Amino acid sequence: MYLARQEAVTWRNRALLLFDRVAMPVAVCDVYGAVLLANPAMAAECGRTPGQLRGRDVLDLFSPSEATQVERIAEALRLRRRSRYQVSVRWRAPGGADRYGELTADPVSDTAEDTPALLVMLRVEPERAPSPAPAVGQARVTPTETRVLALLAAGATTARAARETGLTTDGVTYHLRRLSSRWGASNRTELVARAYALGVLAPGVWPPEVGGRGVADASRGADPAQAPRP
Numbered sequence: 001m002y003l004a005r006q007e008a009v010t011w012r013n014r015a016l017l018l019f020d021r022v023a024m025p026v027a028v029c030d031v032y033g034a035v036l037l038a039n040p041a042m043a044a045e046c047g048r049t050p051g052q053l054r055g056r057d058v059l060d061l062f063s064p065s066e067a068t069q070v071e072r073i074a075e076a077l078r079l080r081r082r083s084r085y086q087v088s089v090r091w092r093a094p095g096g097a098d099r100y101g102e103l104t105a106d107p108v109s110d111t112a113e114d115t116p117a118l119l120v121m122l123r124v125e126p127e128r129a130p131s132p133a134p135a136v137g138q139a140r141v142t143p144t145e146t147r148v149l150a151l152l153a154a155g156a157t158t159a160r161a162a163r164e165t166g167l168t169t170d171g172v173t174y175h176l177r178r179l180s181s182r183w184g185a186s187n188r189t190e191l192v193a194r195a196y197a198l199g200v201l202a203p204g205v206w207p208p209e210v211g212g213r214g215v216a217d218a219s220r221g222a223d224p225a226q227a228p229r230p
Contacts, residue, residue: 103121
């Protein structure tokens with residue numbers, strides 16, 4: 001028994017040494033997302049030491065692009081489903097630049113009955129060049145687009161936005177993709193932020209409302225994605 005315990009300690013120490021030397025940012029979190037252990041690469045992404053990350057909520061350090069991703073993962077973990085979970089995230093690098101990547105969480109435990117911990121790995125995307133500011137014409141949006149943006153800013157899902165606007169889910173996605181392409185937005189969070197920055201959505205108002213700038217004249221023709229659902 002003593003020899004088995006010594007061997008377990010030896011392998012644990014070797015695993016921790018490897019954990020610290022892995023170039024990929026890695027952390028171990030409890031089932032609620034609190035960091036139990038982080039390697040230097042993970043800490044460096046946050047401008048901290050591994051010890052300073054202990055106890056921090058990983059989703060406070062790395063902001064999810066879509067809250068619904070996190071809700072689905074939380075529900076799956078509550079039901080003890082053991083799958084690999086991925087969340088697109090954004091965070092502020094120590095130098096002040098915005099960084100983007102993907103967190104992958106794998107539930108791990110000694111037995112299937114144990115409450116799992118989460119082995120979290122961060123894939124960092126290459127740094128992006130700053131997006132140019134939209135031209136005046138690019139800032140103009142249709143009434144349907146502003147309605148979709150306001151619903152998105154209020155936390156609506158694609159399905160709810162479709163119900164509220166009378167569009168299909170594909171129609172909502174079409175509007176969002178077109179706006180993202182026009183404004184150079186990489187995800188929905190950035191799309192909403194740009195809508196506020198351009199005055200398309202009114203700042204300081206809840207629930208979100210349409211602002212006074214950039215709304216195109218609805219009489220210029222019907223939008224091809226605006227057909228009501230059957």
